[in-house]
Amino acid sequence: MVTLTWPARAWRLAATVAVLLGLAYGTIWGSDQHFPFGPLVQFAFSVDPDGQIRSVFIEADTTAGTRVRVPLTSEGVGIPRAEIEGQLPQIERDPSLLQGIAVAQRRRHPDQPQYRTLYLMVEITQLQDRRPAGQSVDQLAVWEVR
Numbered sequence: 018m019v020t021l022t023w024p025a026r027a028w029r030l031a032a033t034v035a036v037l038l039g040l041a042y043g044t045i046w047g048s049d050q051h052f053p054f055g056p057l058v059q060f061a062f063s064v065d066p067d068g069q070i071r072s073v074f075i076e077a078d079t080t081a082g083t084r085v086r087v088p089l090t091s092e093g094v095g096i097p098r099a100e101i102e103g104q105l106p107q108i109e110r111d112p113s114l115l116q117g118i119a120v121a122q123r124r125r126h127p128d129q130p131q132y133r134t135l136y137l138m139v140e141i142t143q144l145q146d147r148r149p150a151g152q153s154v155d156q157l158a159v160w161e162v163r
Contacts (some may be wrong), residue, residue, distance in 0.1 A: 071158075079132045094125065108137060109157050136159055
């Protein structure tokens with residue numbers, strides 16, 4: 018068994034206190050951008066038994082004249098849905114941020130019909146006593162691809 022010297026103990030204690038303070042600060046005032054010292058809460062939430070579940074998605078009108086659901090995955094456009102949800106207020110204020118999705122789709126899938134118009138949508142499921150009681154879809158933003 019090795020006995021630690023006072024400086025070694027002090028260094029470990031200081032590092033432990035710094036990490037705990039960082040976690041406390043991040044938990045109280047932080048956001049997902051401060052991870053691991055802020056909460057990663059994209060799936061860590063509870064829903065009121067009579068509340069709503071909101072699910073964001075994007076649809077696109079294509080050069081082929083069809084409307085498709087944009088695959089918000091690493092294989093689809095390389096941008097996960099959680100990234101869109103994390104930037105939702107900014108995208109609603111500035112729909113031009115959706116241009117990056119069209120650019121990513123064009124680069125990843127040049128052989129497929131390209132996006133002409135992007136629609137940021139939210140599906141709202143109303144709960145009643147924890148059971149689905151109704152559903153609606155709202156449009157949050159529209160962007161004409163350039």
